[in-house]
Amino acid sequence: MIAEILATGDEIRTGALVDSNSAYLAERLDSQGVEVTRHHSVGDAPAALRTVIDEISRRADIALVTGGLGPTVDDRSAEAAAAAAGVGMALDHKALKQIEDFFKERGRPFSLTNRKQAMIPAGADCLYNPVGTAPGFDITIQRCRFFFMPGVPYEMKHMFNRQVLPRIEEMQGDERQFNLLKTISTFGLPESLVGEKVAAVGDQFPGITLGLRAKFPEIQVKLYLQTRDDQAGCKMLESAADWVVRQIGRPVFSDDGHSMAETVGNLLISRRETLAVAESCTGGLVGNWLTNSAGSSSFFLLSAVTYHNQAKVKVLGVQEQTLIDHGAVHESVACQMAEGARRVADSTYGLSITGIAGPDGGTPEKPVGTVCIALVGPNGITARRFHFSFGRRLMNKRIFAMAALDMLRRELVAPIKKTDVQQEKNGNR
Amino acid sequence: MIAEILATGDEIRTGALVDSNSAYLAERLDSQGVEVTRHHSVGDAPAALRTVIDEISRRADIALVTGGLGPTVDDRSAEAAAAAAGVGMALDHKALKQIEDFFKERGRPFSLTNRKQAMIPAGADCLYNPVGTAPGFDITIQRCRFFFMPGVPYEMKHMFNRQVLPRIEEMQGDERQFNLLKTISTFGLPESLVGEKVAAVGDQFPGITLGLRAKFPEIQVKLYLQTRDDQAGCKMLESAADWVVRQIGRPVFSDDGHSMAETVGNLLISRRETLAVAESCTGGLVGNWLTNSAGSSSFFLLSAVTYHNQAKVKVLGVQEQTLIDHGAVHESVACQMAEGARRVADSTYGLSITGIAGPDGGTPEKPVGTVCIALVGPNGITARRFHFSFGRRLMNKRIFAMAALDMLRRELVAPIKKTDVQQEKNGNR
Numbered sequence: 001m002i003a004e005i006l007a008t009g010d011e012i013r014t015g016a017l018v019d020s021n022s023a024y025l026a027e028r029l030d031s032q033g034v035e036v037t038r039h040h041s042v043g044d045a046p047a048a049l050r051t052v053i054d055e056i057s058r059r060a061d062i063a064l065v066t067g068g069l070g071p072t073v074d075d076r077s078a079e080a081a082a083a084a085a086g087v088g089m090a091l092d093h094k095a096l097k098q099i100e101d102f103f104k105e106r107g108r109p110f111s112l113t114n115r116k117q118a119m120i121p122a123g124a125d126c127l128y129n130p131v132g133t134a135p136g137f138d139i140t141i142q143r144c145r146f147f148f149m150p151g152v153p154y155e156m157k158h159m160f161n162r163q164v165l166p167r168i169e170e171m172q173g174d175e176r177q178f179n180l181l182k183t184i185s186t187f188g189l190p191e192s193l194v195g196e197k198v199a200a201v202g203d204q205f206p207g208i209t210l211g212l213r214a215k216f217p218e219i220q221v222k223l224y225l226q227t228r229d230d231q232a233g234c235k236m237l238e239s240a241a242d243w244v245v246r247q248i249g250r251p252v253f254s255d256d257g258h259s260m261a262e263t264v265g266n267l268l269i270s271r272r273e274t275l276a277v278a279e280s281c282t283g284g285l286v287g288n289w290l291t292n293s294a295g296s297s298s299f300f301l302l303s304a305v306t307y308h309n310q311a312k313v314k315v316l317g318v319q320e321q322t323l324i325d326h327g328a329v330h331e332s333v334a335c336q337m338a339e340g341a342r343r344v345a346d347s348t349y350g351l352s353i354t355g356i357a358g359p360d361g362g363t364p365e366k367p368v369g370t371v372c373i374a375l376v377g378p379n380g381i382t383a384r385r386f387h388f389s390f391g392r393r394l395m396n397k398r399i400f401a402m403a404a405l406d407m408l409r410r411e412l413v414a415p416i417k418k419t420d421v422q423q424e425k426n427g428n429r
Numbered sequence: 430m431i432a433e434i435l436a437t438g439d440e441i442r443t444g445a446l447v448d449s450n451s452a453y454l455a456e457r458l459d460s461q462g463v464e465v466t467r468h469h470s471v472g473d474a475p476a477a478l479r480t481v482i483d484e485i486s487r488r489a490d491i492a493l494v495t496g497g498l499g500p501t502v503d504d505r506s507a508e509a510a511a512a513a514a515g516v517g518m519a520l521d522h523k524a525l526k527q528i529e530d531f532f533k534e535r536g537r538p539f540s541l542t543n544r545k546q547a548m549i550p551a552g553a554d555c556l557y558n559p560v561g562t563a564p565g566f567d568i569t570i571q572r573c574r575f576f577f578m579p580g581v582p583y584e585m586k587h588m589f590n591r592q593v594l595p596r597i598e599e600m601q602g603d604e605r606q607f608n609l610l611k612t613i614s615t616f617g618l619p620e621s622l623v624g625e626k627v628a629a630v631g632d633q634f635p636g637i638t639l640g641l642r643a644k645f646p647e648i649q650v651k652l653y654l655q656t657r658d659d660q661a662g663c664k665m666l667e668s669a670a671d672w673v674v675r676q677i678g679r680p681v682f683s684d685d686g687h688s689m690a691e692t693v694g695n696l697l698i699s700r701r702e703t704l705a706v707a708e709s710c711t712g713g714l715v716g717n718w719l720t721n722s723a724g725s726s727s728f729f730l731l732s733a734v735t736y737h738n739q740a741k742v743k744v745l746g747v748q749e750q751t752l753i754d755h756g757a758v759h760e761s762v763a764c765q766m767a768e769g770a771r772r773v774a775d776s777t778y779g780l781s782i783t784g785i786a787g788p789d790g791g792t793p794e795k796p797v798g799t800v801c802i803a804l805v806g807p808n809g810i811t812a813r814r815f816h817f818s819f820g821r822r823l824m825n826k827r828i829f830a831m832a833a834l835d836m837l838r839r840e841l842v843a844p845i846k847k848t849d850v851q852q853e854k855n856g857n858r
Contacts, residue, residue: 011642013465015455016651018447022470026444036442037477041451041468048466106818111621154821213445222445276740283720284713287734291712294788294822296736303734304744305716311705311731314773315744344743359723393723 001172003029003062005039006052008077009151012067013043021066021156028160032168033177033226034062044068049080057084057142062168064160067151069134071113077148078137082121085141090122095135102133127163131155138167145171177226180233182241184221185254187406194219197247205240217399218260221248253409260405261289267412268299268348275408276345277303278316278337278352280328281371285401286353301345306337316340329354329366331383334374338383342376349377349411353404357396371400375407382407430601432458432491434468435481437506438580441496442472450495450585457589462606462655463491463597473497478509486513486571491597493589496580498563500542506577507566511550514570519551520544524564531562556592560584567596574600607659611670613650614683616835623648626676634669646828647689650677682838689834690718696841697728697777704837705774706732707745707766707781709757710800714830715782731774735766745769758783758795760812763803767812771805778806778840782833786825800829804836811836 005025011017019041026036037060042048049068056063068077082089096118103110120126120137127136127147132155136148147164149156169176186194191214198221201210211222223240227233245252254263268275277286277300287303290296304315309328312318318336326332334352342350355371362368369390374383384407388399434454440446448470455465466489471477478497485492497506511518525547532539549555549566556565556576561584565577576593578585598605615623620643627650630639640651652669656662674681683692697704706715706729716732719725733744738757741747747765755761763781771779784800791797798819803812813836817828 007468011640012452013455013468014459015452015457015465016640016642018449018452019468020447023441023444023447026442028444030443036444037471038481039436039442039448039468039470042466052467108619211445277734279713279716281720282717283725283729284708284716284732284734287708287713287736288711288717288826291710291736291786291826292823296712297790300712301737302740302744303713303732303736305706305713305732305734307716307720307726307732308730308774311774315731315733345737345740357720361726394721397717397720 001061001175002035002037002059003064004037004056004060005029006056006063006065007039007041007151008044008049008065008067009041010043010074012041021151021153024153024157025064025066025160028165029062029064029168031179031181032165033172033179034168044074044076046076046080046083049076050083053080053084053141053146057144057146060144062171063144063146064164065146065148066156069117069136069148069150071111071117071133075116078120081124081137081139081141081146081148085121085123085139087122089119092118092120092126092135095120095126095128098128098130098135099133127159129155129159131158136163138164177228178230178233180225180227180230180237182223182237182255183257184223184241184244184248184252185257185260186219186221186248186251187217187253187260187402188251189219189248191219194221194248194251198244201240201244204243205236208237208240216395217402250410250413253406259289260402260409261286262293264405264409264412265290265293265296265299267409269295271412273348273412274299274301274345275349275351276301276341276347277404278312278341278350279303279305280307280312280337280352280354281357282353282355282397282401282404283307285397286351286404289401289405301347302341304337304341304344312337312340316344327366329356329370329372331372331374331385334372334383335376335381338374338376338381349375349408351375351404351408353400355396355400357393357400359393369396371396371403373400373404373407375404375411377411379411430490430604431464431466431488432493433466433485433489434458435485435492435494436468436470436580437473437478437494437496438470439472439503441470450580450582453582453586454493454495454589457594458491458493458597459608460610461594461597462601462608473503473505475505475509475512478505479512482509482513482570482575486573486575489573491600492573492575493593494575494577495585498546498565498577498579500540500546500562504545507549510553510566510568510570510575510577514550514552514568516551518548521547521549521555521564524549524555524557527557527559527564528562556588558584558588560587565592567593605657607656607662609654609656609659609662609666611652611666611684612686613652613670613673613677613681614686614689615648615650615677615680616646616682616689616831617680618648618677620648623650623677623680627673630669630673633672634665637666637669645824646831679839679842682835688718689831689838690715691722693834693838693841694719694722694725694728696838698724700841702777702841703728703730703774704778704780705730705770705776706833707741707770707779708732708734709736709741709766709781709783710786711782711784711826711830711833712736714826715780715833718830718834730776731770733766733770733773741766741769745773756795758785758799758801760801760803760814763801763812764805764810767803767805767810778804778837780804780833780837782829784825784829786822786829787820788822798825800825800832802829802833802836804833804840806840808840 124137124139134150337352338350358368553566553568766781767779787797
């Protein structure tokens with residue numbers, strides 16, 4: 001079975017919006033063993049919509065269409081589908097009721113234009129939308145089964161996973177294949193070196209193919225396997241993943257899709273330990289990452305974003321003389337920040353970051369990209385200095401925050417007694 | 430003149446990578462007055478590439494193609510173009526020299542596979558690549574002029590702006606048009622109400638068309654104008670934007686593309702005032718946003734992310750009794766947090782956020798989505814309570830942070846003497 005994906009709307013056609021729906025759907029279909037051959041985008045003009053629906057209907061078995069189901073006059077997907085199928089439009093009473101209820105529950109006025117959303121091509125099977133106002137529909141045109149879904153990513157994903165995917169699985173029947181994927185996330189090694197370490201995975205585990213992906217500042221190793229036997233395939237993939245993890249070693253921080261912040265959070269939760277952070281140049285990014293997951297309140301107590309030096313002194317107890325002697329970006333300042341955060345919050349660990357994100361503020365001795373990170377905990381205190389040469393401010397903030405979380409992760413995975421202040425260049429470890 | 434855009438590569442086809450190149454190119458062409466009618470993506474299979482190039486060549490005047498020019502066997506765009514044009518491949522000696530120099534300068538070994546990149550369709554005009562190894566080319570197939578560019582966004586943009594755009598302008602000649610766009614960003618009104626307020630813009634300013642875009646949690650008003658007279662068009666668009674700003678009033682926070690955090694930062698810088706933040710449920714997001722721009726150190730002194738109640742007490746001086754009496758999410762706690770941050774950092778303003786981002790922690794009286802925000806400054810102190818009903822944790826964090834920054838923005842634009850503690854439901858204002 002082959003599938004094509006169509007994203008509609010003038011915002012996508014004119015580039016006002018980056019279409020992320022198509023990549024999401026392609027990845028979901030691919031993992032389901034459905035081959036995606038083409039993606040398309042057209043605007044809201046009915047003729048253009050009609051033409052592309054027509055083309056797809058003669059070529060593909062499955063078409064996933066997003067967008068154009070809203071209440072306004074610009075939303076023409078349903079009409080275009082009806083025209084391509086040679087049918088009229090019909091009101092779906094259950095969909096209308098759901099839209100009315102949706103507005104009632106939220107105390108918002110129901111306008112007549114919203115009624116338009118309950119009109120779908122005659123004979124199409126309605127895909128109800130419990131999380132928004134635009135229902136989708138399932139209609140066969142020529143040789144192809146079309147699934148029309150809303151363009152809002154959250155609503156689209158909900159509808160795809162609960163309603164469209166089961167229908168596709170039913171279409172697949174015994175033919176069903178699985179494209180299995182396992183992602184191993186690493187931090188701290190360059191892509192080329194990660195590639196060398198795992199290049200032989202296909203020889204060790206025949207049938208498994210390898211992909212590397214730089215998702216700054218992580219390097220991800222992706223293992224793919226196409227199989228009809230879901231269970232045996234999963235087992236083999238797990239063995240291959242174990243082999244990859246052994247090859248790469250400690251730079252692997254996750255083999256289950258968890259981010260660095262989630263990994264650190266889960267380690268702290270399982271150890272029933274707590275964390276206080278002292279940030280400077282990262283501006284709160286570490287705290288923001290750590291609190292993106294529910295449950296973070298059980299380990300995350302504080303992040304003192306002491307951007308100004310006086311805040312470092314008053315909130316964290318950094319000594320003025322240390323700042324005068326060494327400037328804010330120095331191992332001894334980082335140590336005092338980490339200790340201060342731990343003391344104030346009474347946490348198991350204190351983690352600090354002070355650096356130069358740029359574009360200004362660099363010196364020959366401490367260029368933009370210099371960062372000092374300190375970690376204090378039951379096993380003592382460690383401070384390290386890194387020089388990252390990515391140049392751009394937002395990239396520096398991200399890699400500083402990742403390097404800090406990674407230092408804590410390595411401590412939690414295998415604590416080592418340390419008292420030294422170490423120096424490190426270029427972020428190699 | 431009409432244009433189509435083609436993004437190639439199995440990573441895009443299978444959804445491993447979101448294609449942002451096509452949106453970039455569409456926006457650039459659109460602003461140049463070239464109508465983009467369709468986008469396509471296909472994988473690396475030569476037959477699929479050849480088919481789509483063939484289709485485009487019969488329909489469009491201009492085609493922009495990205496990807497598939499690399500050194501590996503997967504990179505088949507040049508061969509597919511040659512096949513579609515009915516020509517062979519030829520070595521471009523100048524391109525080869527540039528690739529060799531690129532490797533030499535970086536001290537990297539030049540491999541024979543890189544030589545492949547200097548092979549382009551015979552008769553095509555080479556587009557040299559000073560910032561990478563893959564040259565592009567310019568070739569006419571059927572009625573359409575194709576520009577093949579690398580897939581790496583940085584290299585693609587460099588090549589498009591320096592080499593492709595001047596060629597397109599030359600093609601346009603006297604026909605050249607401009608699609609002008611002005612974006613007005615608002616926060617605090619629902620999309621439908623913003624739409625009603627500005628619906629008449631096309632009557633007031635003939636030729637201007639209106640678009641609304643929900644970029645959570647902002648609502649953007651977009652004004653489009655197609656013109657041959659760049660200067661007169663810009664003037665008219667500015668007048669229309671002024672009219673829109675007057676219609677909407679204070680919910681407009683930017684008419685120049687600046688984010689809420691940038692707007693607040695610029696206001697503070699121009700007033701030579703400083704800010705300290707006290708965050709709880711937003712976890713550092715406000716500090717992170719404010720420090721994404723260079724120069725934030727001139728106004729941003731501190732964000733105390735006091736996630737745990739004890740941190741609120743120790744860092745900000747919140748009274749334990751207040752926490753016991755009212756819980757952490759309350760106007761009086763918010764006031765003490767804002768005052769504490771301002772006192773510790775000795776800043777002009779103190780801004781605090783304490784709320785329930787979810788999914789857990791809600792109560793009937795204070796459901797998930799409840800947030801208390803306080804602002805203290807030279808004109809006194811204000812605290813407000815909002816209930817946002819978006820449900821999801823990350824959306825709540827974003828809208829809480831936006832609401833807090835917006836409260837400060839309104840104070841900076843037009844300070845009002847306040848001493849009351851106000852209550853507000855549903856985020857309407």
